Amino acid sequence: MLKQKSFYIGTLILGLIHLAIGLILAIQFGEEVRPTIGVFIGIGAGLSTASIVNMFMKHLEDKNPEMLEQNKINFYDERNTFIRYKAKAKVADFMQYSIIGIAYVTIMISSPLWVTLLIVGIFVMYNILVIYFTNKYQKEL
Numbered sequence: 001m002l003k004q005k006s007f008y009i010g011t012l013i014l015g016l017i018h019l020a021i022g023l024i025l026a027i028q029f030g031e032e033v034r035p036t037i038g039v040f041i042g043i044g045a046g047l048s049t050a051s052i053v054n055m056f057m058k059h060l061e062d063k064n065p066e067m068l069e070q071n072k073i074n075f076y077d078e079r080n081t082f083i084r085y086k087a088k089a090k091v092a093d094f095m096q097y098s099i100i101g102i103a104y105v106t107i108m109i110s111s112p113l114w115v116t117l118l119i120v121g122i123f124v125m126y127n128i129l130v131i132y133f134t135n136k137y138q139k140e141l
Contacts, residue, residue, distance in 0.1 A: 005058055008051045015047030092126075099123045 022040030025033055061068040074080055103119040 005055060008055045008058065011047050012051035012055070015044045015049075015051060018044030018047065020044075092130075096123070096126060099126070 018040050022037050022044055025037045025040065029037075061071075099119060099122055103116055103123065106116045106119060
């Protein structure tokens with residue numbers, strides 16, 4: 001179910017490299033490259049944490065093969081699949097309203113027009129994709 005440990009070790013090393021670059025930039029340049037520092041530290045922290053958690057889960061699966069089989073059964077079970085898809089749909093509905101809320105906030109704080117248009121474009125793209133996939137799945141099923 002999970003990838004090989006070597007993949008997670010590689011992503012852990014990549015994450016630590018990103019963290020190190022972010023810290024070196026913070027020490028060397030400080031405020032001059034603050035957004036870049038944030039990106040490097042954010043990516044590094046995310047990759048490192050995800051890798052550690054996945055290696056721990058892989059270790060648990062190696063120790064308990066029956067847990068791995070039960071997880072596979074639960075993951076592919078029709079009921080659980082339906083629950084996951086329903087949860088994704090609810091989150092997508094929430095995100096749709098959140099995107100519009102963010103667009104209104106950008107208008108109220110007088111951010112550049114391109115920022116507001118980008119957010120509205122994301123909203124429009126979301127709705128176009130919903131229509132496209134609805135039609136596609138109606139034809140398939």
